Amino acid sequence: MRDYDVLVIGGGVVGSAVARELTRYRLKIGVLERESDVCTQTSGRNTGMLHAGFLYKPGTLKAKCAVEGNGEFDRVAKELDVPFRRTGKLIVGFTEEHRRRLLAMIERGRENGVPGMELIDRARMDEIDPSAGGNFAVFCPTSGILDPFLYTIALAENAVHNGADYHLYTNVTGAARLDDGRIVLNTNRGEFSARWVVNSAGLNSAVISEMLGIPGYRIQPIKGEYFVLDKKAGVFAKIPVYPAPTERNTFDTHATPTVDGNVLVGPNSFPVEDGEDYSVSRSGMNGLQESGAKMFRHMKREYYIRTFAGARPKRVDPQTGEIQDFLIERRDEVPGVINLVGIESPGLTSALPIARRAVRLIEEKERLIPNDAFDPVRRGIRRFHEASVSEKRQLVAENPDYGEIICRCETVTRAEILAAIHNPLGVTTVNGIKVRTRASMGRCQGGYCEMRITAMIREELGKAAEDVRLTNGRSFMFTGAVKGGEQA
Amino acid sequence: MTHVQAIVVGGGPAGLAAALRLREKGIEDILILERETLAGGILRQCIHDGFGLTRFGESLSGPEYAQRFIDRVAQEGIRCVADTTVLDISSDKTVTAVSRKRGLMQFQADAVLLTMGCRERTRGALAVPGTRPSGIYTAGVAQNYINLQNIMVGRETVIMGSGDIGLIMARRLTLEGAHVKGVYEVLPYPSGLPRNIEQCLNDYGIPLYLSHTVTEIRGRERLESVVVAQCDERFEPIAGTEEEIPCDTLILSVGLIPENELSLAAGVALDARTRGAFVDEHCQTNVPGVFAAGNVLHVHDLVDFVSLEAEQMAESAAEYLNAGSLPACCLEVKAGADIGHVIPQRISGTRDFTLSLRVRKPMRNVTLVLAQKDRTVKRVRLRKALPAEMIQLTVRKADLCEDADLEVYVE
Structure with missing residues (x-):
């Protein structure tokens, strides 16, 4: 049995933020992540928005955490070396009904403490982004875009840097309590114990909550599908463009530039039974083509490079089905459990504010001793592509691996791939390299680099071909050598 | 510098x-x-x-x-x-x-x-519905793994698209002991060359399904199956014709x-x-x-x-x-009826040049016409014209005038 002070179940953006915030104290922290990496589920399957906080009911945790998280993100992005741009956002309308809703939204934003929102006309819209659809819009200056993979990875790496342990491929299957009150977690990789357990299991947070002794929550996954568009379309997308909120105060399909210069079109939004079914449907894609074109005038087939889907784990009232706020709780009758249930959008924006609230709940019960060695700074992999010509010259001169281009579309070098293969979390999948470097995220989708990356994984980590995985579980890529051949 | x-x-x-x-x-x-x-x-x-x-x-x-x-x-x-x-x-x-x-x-x-x-061309560019498991390769990537790295990509295989590399890989995979269950082509005719259809599919008993496409990819980790369906003339799947084919590998040869x-x-x-x-x-x-x-x-x-x-x-x-x-090229070469594209797109009219083109659809016993205004520059009788095959012809300066665009079309 491996013993910890705190065990965090789920290494997504919230779990990793909790782990990172806990390393500010002298605690032994373990994170149990079921998958091959920290951003394979909800944390990596979203729009990558830094929300401003104008959509949520005043006084809710969603409103408070989003505004708090938004306000501090320039510092956070710098500290953790996360690609981030404060682009602002347009929420566009076509009809008088839309205008009414947009005005109500400005009012709500004001109540929540979102600064600078204003209603603007088409002329102003054209100044901001002529490719945006709509006749008028709300401009919100504080919204931004970030790389959700790298933010999650950065939090996790910073947690590891400050002493936390990450256990990948570790699925919690049960929980029990020892006589001294410590909680034992059973997993496919043996038993773990801790004084505190934080449930940040996302789509499975209700299941884990029940396992830990707090039954009665219900998670309704709301699925959304997306198109990823080529950077050739990205040159037209200056700012995220959202439609006016629906009657149910949610957003339909939007078009959002990514920090790397692509465009995301989506998501649609519909309830599903199985939140981990990430397939995209023909009908969904057809719908996105139509609704996406309303938001983004360059929504064209020739720009498609990929589709994906994600699910928002919404906590709903088990009786009425009504959507509820984030849940951040500690119950006296179930000591040692911090429960984070129904953390969905704006969870990316709210991850650190939620984490601080979770830490506070622990602090209310025991004195936490500051960790003087805590270092909030994490450095990412230096990107060749983003360097100037003279910097590139310097990089290659210092490290010849920067002179070997592995991913043609995104100009990712051998040096970056090597750094990603030897990442602090011990992730070994092809997808893990992808989200850390952008290799294979371009228009040829790995046609040039995948074979080089799999060869490097085999070489660097001493793996046989059949042990290389694309991503989770049994996602093997090769079945072995050719007839009578030796693997090259 | x-x-x-x-x-x-x-x-x-x-x-x-x-x-x-x-x-x-x-x-x-x-x-x-x-x-x-x-x-x-x-x-x-x-x-x-x-x-x-x-x-x-x-x-x-x-x-x-x-x-x-x-x-x-x-x-x-x-x-x-x-x-x-x-x-x-x-x-x-x-x-x-x-x-x-x-x-x-x-x-x-x-x-x-x-x-x-x-x-x-990739799966993403086609937006093929379904999950994103491992086991999906473009034909050229599979060819690289097998021929240059000596590693096998899978066993039970479906091939989407009938481009030449896909056909070549159907045979290659078969020779390596994999089972190729079929080649599914959305068009009503093959994209690859007739000789490859013969030597890579027919010789090995691999079925080719025209006007068929993969409509869904299934499997969360490794590929488990694909759904194929017959398509109408607008390339839309026909409801009721879907069939699920268990497989661990999908090879794309779609352009x-x-x-x-x-x-x-x-x-x-x-x-x-x-x-x-x-x-x-x-x-x-x-x-x-x-x-x-x-x-x-x-x-x-x-x-x-x-x-x-x-x-x-x-x-x-x-x-x-x-x-x-170089001499200026002011005359446009226009792709007319049933012509997919032409190379070059501009000519001088003062020199011989090689015209390359592809037709839009398979045709038999047709005449390819090159004309400047109402004047015929050249007529070529073709016993067959396939989109899979590039057509090249030499155009002589003696046949050209210097003051009109050149139109290329199938009569």
Whole structure:
């Protein structure tokens, strides 16, 4: 049995933020992540928005955490070396009904403490982004875009840097309590114990909550599908463009530039039974083509490079089905459990504010001793592509691996791939390299680099071909050598 | 910054042939930049035979075909810098490249010959519905793994699309003991060459399903099955015809796209039909001194024609380098009825030139017409015309006038 002070179940953006915030104290922290990496589920399957906080009911945790998280993100992005741009956002309308809703939204934003929102006309819209659809819009200056993979990875790496342990491929299957009150977690990789357990299991947070002794929550996954568009379309997308909120105060399909210069079109939004079914449907894609074109005038087939889907784990009232706020709780009758249930959008924006609230709940019960060695700074992999010509010259001169281009579309070098293969979390999948470097995220989708990356994984980590995985579980890529051949 | 007379971007079949012809035409200062360790381009992984029938009158494997050019390049002492990726080409013909040995390099070229070849269309570009498991490969990627790395990509295989590389891989996978369950082509006719249908599918009993496509991909980790369905004439799946086929591997052979990212950086204008550059009869793009030939210009069916086109380009490039400019090409070549695309898109009307084209649909006993205004330039009777096969014909200056666009159509 491996013993910890705190065990965090789920290494997504919230779990990793909790782990990172806990390393500010002298605690032994373990994170149990079921998958091959920290951003394979909800944390990596979203729009990558830094929300401003104008959509949520005043006084809710969603409103408070989003505004708090938004306000501090320039510092956070710098500290953790996360690609981030404060682009602002347009929420566009076509009809008088839309205008009414947009005005109500400005009012709500004001109540929540979102600064600078204003209603603007088409002329102003054209100044901001002529490719945006709509006749008028709300401009919100504080919204931004970030790389959700790298933010999650950065939090996790910073947690590891400050002493936390990450256990990948570790699925919690049960929980029990020892006589001294410590909680034992059973997993496919043996038993773990801790004084505190934080449930940040996302789509499975209700299941884990029940396992830990707090039954009665219900998670309704709301699925959304997306198109990823080529950077050739990205040159037209200056700012995220959202439609006016629906009657149910949610957003339909939007078009959002990514920090790397692509465009995301989506998501649609519909309830599903199985939140981990990430397939995209023909009908969904057809719908996105139509609704996406309303938001983004360059929504064209020739720009498609990929589709994906994600699910928002919404906590709903088990009786009425009504959507509820984030849940951040500690119950006296179930000591040692911090429960984070129904953390969905704006969870990316709210991850650190939620984490601080979770830490506070622990602090209310025991004195936490500051960790003087805590270092909030994490450095990412230096990107060749983003360097100037003279910097590139310097990089290659210092490290010849920067002179070997592995991913043609995104100009990712051998040096970056090597750094990603030897990442602090011990992730070994092809997808893990992808989200850390952008290799294979371009228009040829790995046609040039995948074979080089799999060869490097085999070489660097001493793996046989059949042990290389694309991503989770049994996602093997090769079945072995050719007839009578030796693997090259 | 180093000055170079002619930079050839890419040492595949087009680049090698172009460099050799430049040298034959007296150009001394030539530099081939090749991103791989060895020249030869995609031919290195094409270990099947059938290359060179037109050019050499014998059937060679891809590496054998390439080696004939590589040897001559070496004999001629033409510089070929390998392991070097071109990062940027500017419109003033500054070429920026990087390699681990030489670091970051910048060259000022008098002429740039674009011979970067093409890449494969992906699943993402088609937005094929379903999950994203492992086990999905484009045909060329699978070919690389099997032929160059000796590793097998899977066992129970479905092939989507009937492009030539997919057909070649159907046979290759079968020879390696994999089971190829079928080739599913959305069009009502094959995309690949008739000889490949015969030698790669029919000879091995692999079924080809026309007007069929993969409508869904299933499996969360490794591929578990695909759903295929019959398609109507608008390529939409017909409800009720779906069939689930268990498999662990899906090979995509759904089209090739000229790789023109560097061309775009140089300010080269592209034709939406070929997705390659607009060129004149000298293979010159809209940027003076920047030329393009081979699969970067338009996707060819046979490498023999790639070599030939690259040599014609090199002759023009040599003329450009020696004379400082080339005759203006003011007449447009227009793709008319049933013609998919034409190369070149502009001509002078004062010289012989080679016209390359593809038809839009399979046809039998038709007449291809070249006309300027109401005047017929040339009529060619074709017993069959297939989209899979590139059609080339020489047009004589004697047949052309200098004051009207040239229209190409099927009568």
